[in-house]
Amino acid sequence: MKITLRTKVSASLSAVWQGFDESLFEKLSPPFPPVKLARFDGSNEGDVVSLELNFIFFRQKWVSHIVEQRETEQEIYFIDKGVKLPFFLSFWRHKHRLIRDPSGGTIIADEIEYRTPFLLLDYLMYPVMWAQFAYRGPIYKKIFS
Template sequence: MRIKIATEVQAELDQVKSRFNEDLFLSLNPPFPPVKLVQFGGCKTGDVVELELNFILFKQKWISKIVEDYESKYQWYFIDMGTKLPFFLKSWKHVHDVRKVTEGTMIVDDITFSTGTLLTDMLMFPLLYFQFLYRKPVYKKWFKE
């Protein structure tokens, strides 16, 4: 399944890139499940991000590795792939695509995931969609000039 959410912010591309850090990462997490950031390596190829998700009755580790990054005058992106995922996910790829646009910068969260079956993908889709929709106002506030 694929989720793609675009958010335009009123900041220059280089400002957005420089503020894509641990503090922003923590701000982007919705209230549930609570997330403990175990490791934030950064946004470059080879960096690792490790989380602990707290579902109250149990906890799940989530480890992603940055497998690719790119930067030009008009675009910056990095791709994280899940290497250790919560039990309900079999695969995870998240492209963080940041592009210069006429009035600022467009941030695109482009996620491809699988739970292992189409039925559970369809059940998980709205939950994940709203988790990422939560980011839109956070991005707008974070990158307000």
């Protein structure tokens, strides 16, 4: 399944890129499940991000590697790929794109591709996944305005 969400902010491309740090990551975590950030190396190729999701009665570990990061005059992006995922996911790839908006500011695009162990579950998880990332839009706007 694929999900793409875009948020326009008024900050410059370089300012948004500088703001993609551990503090932002913690602010973007949705209220449920609570997320404990175990490791955050950054957003450059070779970096690792490790999380612990707390589902009240059990916890799940999520580890992603930053497998690619590129920067041009018009866009900066990095891709995290899940290497240890919660039981309900079998594949995870998230491309974080920061795109210079010709009319000013930056467009932050979250391009997510995921799979679960079962095709039906892919579709059932879609609204949950969409909501988890739609939650980020107002936070991006508040931080980068």
